[in-house]
Structures are given as C-alpha cells and as structure tokens.
Amino acid sequence: xxxxxxxxxxxxxxxxxxxxxxxxxxxxxxxxxxxxxxxxxxxxxxxxxxxxxxxxxxxxxxxxxxxxxxxxxxxxxxxxxxxxxxxxxxxxxxxxxxxxxxxxxxxxx
Numbered sequence: 875x876x877x878x879x880x881x882x883x884x885x886x887x888x889x890x891x892x893x894x895x896x897x898x899x900x901x902x903x904x905x906x907x908x909x910x911x912x913x914x915x916x917x918x919x920x921x922x923x924x925x926x927x928x929x930x931x932x933x934x935x936x937x938x939x940x941x942x943x944x945x946x947x948x949x950x951x952x953x954x955x956x957x958x959x960x961x962x963x964x965x966x967x968x969x970x971x972x973x974x975x976x977x978x979x980x981x982x983x
Contacts, residue, residue: 899935
C-alpha cells in the first residue's frame with residue numbers, strides 16, 4: 875500500500891528549503907513526516923511548507939505543523955495553502971490560520 879503522504883525537498887536558493895507535502899496527514903504519519911522534515915532543515919534557512927497538494931489533515935496534522943514551526947522557529951517557517959484547500963479550511967475553523975505565516979503561492983518558484 876502506498877504511503878498516505880509523500881515529502882519532496884527542493885533548495886531553490888542557498889538560504890531556502892521548499893518542502894512539498896502531498897496526500898493525507900493524520901495521526902498515523904504526522905510524527906514521521908515531522909521527523910523527515912526536521913532532518914532536512916539546516917540552520918538559517920527559510921522553510922516553505924507547500925501544503926497545496928494535501929487532501930486531508932486532521933488534528934494530529936495541525937499539531938505536527940505547530941510543533942514543526944516551533945522547532946524550526948516561527949520567523950523561518952512559511953505555509954503555502956490555497957484558500958479553498960482542506961488545510962486552509964481546518965486552519966481557519968480552528969483559528970490557527972492566525973498563528974502561521976500563510977501564503978497562497980510560493981514566492982518565486
């Protein structure tokens with residue numbers, strides 16, 4: 875059976891890391907996804923978490939995003955999600971949309 879979610883990494887510039895997540899984030903994979911992402915994040919890089927291909931995200935996924943942002947540093951983490959996406963809906967409903975630095979698109983990628 876294929877994984878619920880996949881992670882791809884890109885470094886468009888020396889001081890940026892783009893993390894593209896796709897699929898579903900839930901309690902069965904949130905911890906592993908966080909671990910994969912943290913292991914790729916260097917110091918002093920701006921992280922762009924591209925969530926545009928996420929089709930489902932539950933409370934464990936939200937908790938993972940919150941923990942990940944705290945671990946890396948909120949000033950270095952940007953979330954990318956379309957306004958009508960499942961991730962944006964849950965962020966808005968829970969009030970967490972106000973917590974993260976949200977963007978509809980990657981800046982120049």
